[in-house]
Amino acid sequence: xxxxxxxxxxxxxxxxxxxxxxxxxxxxxxxxxxxxxxxxxxxxxxxxxxxxxxxxxxxxxxxxxxxxxxxxxxxxxxxxxxxxxxxxxxxxxxxxxxxxxxxxxxxxxxxxxxxxxxxxxxxxxxxxxxxxxxxxxxxxxxxxxxxxxxxxxxxxxxxxxxxxxxxxxxxxxxxxxxxxxxxxxxxxxxxxxxxxxxxxxxxxxxxxxxxxxxxxxxxxxxxxxxxxxxxxxxxxxxxxxxxxxxxxxxxxxxxxxxxxxxxxxxxxxxxxxxxxxxxxxxxxxxxxxxxxxxxxxxxxxxxxxxxxxxxxxxxxxxxxxxxxxxxxxxxxxxxxxxxxxxxxxxxxxxxxxxxxxxxxxxxxxxxxxxxxxxxxxxxxxxxxxxxxxxxxxxxxxxxxxxxxxxxxxxxxxxxxxxxxxxxxxxxxxxxxxxxxxxxxxxxxxxxxxxxxxxxxxxxxxxxxxxxxxxxxxxxxxxxxxxxxxxxxxxxxxxxxxxxxxxxxxxxxxxxxxxxxxxxxxxxxxxxxxxxxxxxx
Numbered sequence: 380x381x382x383x384x385x386x387x388x389x390x391x392x393x394x395x396x397x398x399x400x401x402x403x404x405x406x407x408x409x410x411x412x413x414x415x416x417x418x419x420x421x422x423x424x425x426x427x428x429x430x431x432x433x434x435x436x437x438x439x440x441x442x443x444x445x446x447x448x449x450x451x452x453x454x455x456x457x458x459x460x461x462x463x464x465x466x467x468x469x470x471x472x473x474x475x476x477x478x479x480x481x482x483x484x485x486x487x488x489x490x491x492x493x494x495x496x497x498x499x500x501x502x503x504x505x506x507x508x509x510x511x512x513x514x515x516x517x518x519x520x521x522x523x524x525x526x527x528x529x530x531x532x533x534x535x536x537x538x539x540x541x542x543x544x545x546x547x548x549x550x551x552x553x554x555x556x557x558x559x560x561x562x563x564x565x566x567x568x569x570x571x572x573x574x575x576x577x578x579x580x581x582x583x584x585x586x587x588x589x590x591x592x593x594x595x596x597x598x599x600x601x602x603x604x605x606x607x608x609x610x611x612x613x614x615x616x617x618x619x620x621x622x623x624x625x626x627x628x629x630x631x632x633x634x635x636x637x638x639x640x641x642x643x644x645x646x647x648x649x650x651x652x653x654x655x656x657x658x659x660x661x662x663x664x665x666x667x668x669x670x671x672x673x674x675x676x677x678x679x680x681x682x683x684x685x686x687x688x689x690x691x692x693x694x695x696x697x698x699x700x701x702x703x704x705x706x707x708x709x710x711x712x713x714x715x716x717x718x719x720x721x722x723x724x725x726x727x728x729x730x731x732x733x734x735x736x737x738x739x740x741x742x743x744x745x746x747x748x749x750x751x752x753x754x755x756x757x758x759x760x761x762x763x764x765x766x767x768x769x770x771x772x773x774x775x776x777x778x779x780x781x782x783x784x785x786x787x788x789x790x791x792x793x794x795x796x797x798x799x800x801x802x803x804x805x806x807x808x809x810x811x812x813x814x815x816x817x818x819x820x821x822x823x824x825x826x827x828x829x830x831x832x833x834x835x836x837x838x839x840x841x842x843x844x845x846x847x848x849x850x851x852x853x854x855x856x857x858x859x860x861x862x863x864x865x866x867x868x869x870x871x872x873x874x875x876x877x878x879x880x881x882x883x884x885x886x887x888x889x890x891x892x893x894x895x896x897x898x899x900x901x902x903x904x905x906x907x908x909x910x911x912x913x914x915x
Contacts, residue, residue, distance in 0.1 A: 428755060429464025434748040437491035438737070439470045439484065441477040444801045446794060453802045458769050462760070465752045485513060492743040493753065495809060498551055499734035503852055505550040514738035515746070517549040524750035527757035528552060531813070541732035541847045545911045551736030552753040552811035556729070559836070561819050565727035566835035567618060568693050570683040571710040571827075573599050581712050585622050585651060588684075588715050592660040595683035603662035605655065606682035608673050611870060613686040617725020617840070620648040622717050626725045627869065629905050630843040636905040640869045641893055646886045649876040656877050666874045674699075689828045689835075690797070697827065711831020714838055726838035730847060735809035756805060756812035766815035768803030783821050796822050848908035858904055861897040868892060 442450045450456050450469035460466055470491055472480035481496060490513065498505040498514075508514050521529050532539040535555075542553040556562060574581060574591070577598060582588045592604040607613060617626035623644035629636055639645055655661040662668060662682065676682035677696050687693060693709050700707035714723035739749045756765040767774040767781045774781045785791070787799045794802075800822055806812045850858060872889050875881040 426751065428462055428758075428760075430748075430751060432465060432748055434745045435466040435468065436493060436743075436745075436749055436752060437470060438467050438493040438495070439472070439481075439491045440495040440737075441473075441481075442469065442471045442495075443473060444798060446792075446798055447802060454773070455764070455768055455803050455805050458764055459752075459755070459805070462764055463752055463755050465748060467752060490740040490742040492745075492749050493737050493739055495735070495737045495811075497733075497735050497809075498738060499847075503855060504544070504849055505734065505738075506544050506546065506548065506849070507852065508738070509548065509550055512741050514550060514740055515743075517551070517739065517750075518547075520739070520746060520750050521549055524747045525552070525754035525757075527754045527761070531555075531757050538732045540912075540915045541730060542734065542736070543915070545849045545908075545915065547915070551734070551738040552757075553732055553734070553736035554806060554809045554811070555732045555813040556816075557813050558816040560816055560832065561814065562729045562731070563727055563832060563836035563838075563840075564690070564729075565616065565688050565692075566686065566714060566831065567712045568677075568685050568687055568696075568709055568831070569712050570595070570599075571708040572706050573683050574710070575708075581710055583713050583715060584719055584721075585619070585715050585717055588619075589655065589660065592655065592684060593658070596659060599680070599683060601681060601683050602659075603664070603676055603682045604660050605684045606662040606668065606673050606676040607665050607686060608668050608670055609666050611873060614873065616686075616727045617723070617838075618686055618714060619652065620645065621723055621725035621838075622715050623648040623651075624724055627873065629845055629902070630725070631845055631909070632843070636845070636902050636909060638893075638898055638902055640873075641890045641898060646883060649873065649886070650883055652877045653879060653883065657879065661877070666878065678703075689831050690822070693831055694825065694828055697825065709827060711827070711834050713834045723838040724840075725843065726835055726840045728836070728838070728840040728844065730844070732847070734847065737811045753811045756810075762813065762815065765805035765810070765812040766818045773799075773803040781817065787821065845905065845909060846912055848905070848912050850904065850908055854904045854908065857897075858901055861901045864896040865893055865898055865901070868896065 440450060444453065447453050449471045456467070456469060481494075484490065484494075494514065498508060501508045503511075505514075509516050517525075521532075538555055542551070543549050569581070569591070571581075573579075573595060577594050579591055579594060580587075582591045592601075595601040595604040611627065614620050614627040620626050620639065625639035625642045625644035625648060627639050627645075629638055631637070652661060656663070656665075662676070664672070668676075673682075673685055673687075674696070677685050677692075678699050685692065687696075689711065693711055697707065697709055714726045716723055737753050739746055739753075743749050755761040763770070763781065767783070768787075770776070770781075772784065773787055774783050776782075787796060787803060790796075790799045800818065801807055804818060806814045806818075808814075868889070872881065876883055876886070876889075
């Protein structure tokens with residue numbers, strides 16, 4: 380039994396609302412599926428949508444939108460029913476209670492036909508979810524009843540590799556991203572209007588960052604020039620630590636798994652952050668700040684730099700200040716490096732595919748109809764419905780290209796593009812389909828967001844990514860035990876070193892304690908999982 384994970388995926392749900400990004404339109408070389416709104420069964424029987432069936436399905440999905448009580452009320456759900464001919468009732472638990480609701484549902488044994496979930500997060504992984512009898516293995520089902528997904532896999536074997544277990548088992552109808560431009564959406568953000576006022580260029584090195592933050596403090600009155608929240612996620616992404624060749628997580632170095640906090644570069648990074656903290660350049664409250672405080676800092680003049688998403692950070696702050704301060708302007712800066720002209724080693728980068736997806740449960744009485752419904756969005760017609768909604772209502776074709784209508788881009792009820800797209804499209808970071816890059820381009824909208832994403836993607840992160848790996852049940856248990864202690868220690872000591880409550884002279888003791896907790900064993904477990912992934 381395996382437990383699967385992806386380093387980029389760990390944080391996707393946290394920043395889902397931040398997927399408001401733009402970038403270049405360069406292709407990634409992905410082959411396009413040729414399937415249309417009809418399909419052939421494995422037995423050669425052609426199925427045409429809408430299907431004529433009386434079967435009704437129940438589909439559990441952690442979906443929420445402030446403008447609809449459930450997905451059943453959303454136009455996209457009604458359009459999918461119309462197009463497929465399959466009646467589906469969605470069960471939406473609500474984001475705040477999703478985890479509890481999921482566990483209660485499993486415990487009750489009262490399972491719907493389909494469950495949309497992050498199956499990597501299931502204790503023991505998707506293999507255990509299948510072995511425990513919650514969801515079914517889909518290998519034969521895809522072969523027989525999902526020709527569109529089957530064709531997608533045949534055209535994109537690299538993505539197929541990402542969404543199956545080491546045993547070669549398929550367990551869901553997964554979410555995919557179409558293009559490289561959809562992978563990077565998070566990074567450093569700075570007040571461009573302050574840079575302009577001070578005659579400063581966008582900083583690219585750690586020294587330039589230091590001098591810029593100092594100027595913000597001394598000449599702009601910023602009391603917390605660089606503000607960050609207490610989650611320290613940005614250190615795992617590689618912001619600032621990456622300048623010293625490390626990040627606060629596992630990563631690959633020439634194909635070998637490495638753990639950043641035990642490397643000498645991590646000590647250099649801590650020394651830099653300690654200096655910034657002691658000079659009042661890093662927010663004195665960085666160990667306790669949350670997202671709301673960071674938002675307030677960035678829109679009140681207390682701070683001039685932070686880290687965030689192109690939508691939930693940069694886009695939201697600019698939108699907040701649009702009427703309050705017309706001069707307010709932000710820039711997404713490159714991930715900082717040590718030497719001018721260097722290319723950043725680390726940065727945020729999601730995978731093309733992940734373990735979010737729709738699984739068919741063991742209680743489903745008509746697996747073929749469930750598979751047909753879930754396979755439809757991978758067809759040519761289904762792709763358009765999933766990504767653009769209803770032709771003539773949420774989009775229209777212009778010179779052969781779909782263009783969203785005002786109901787999305789200038790909603791008469793004042794819905795943001797994000798909220799409107801959430802009602803009219805199927806996939807926003809999860810969902811059984813491939814997310815079209817044009818959806819993401821529409822969701823953002825400002826040149827600043829486009830420029831930010833172009834800066835943030837310019838890293839060597841892809842060389843160091845640990846892809847979608849699976850642990851055996853024993854490995855999963857060992858990793859949980861080791862990393863619970865390691866993560867607690869690293870988080871606590873990172874803060875103490877930066878604040879100076881523990882001297883950096885104790886760094887070697889810190890490393891020894893991590894090793895005593897078993898980090899070498901954890902590294903070997905990660906390496907074994909990486910090796911298995913590479914052999915898939």
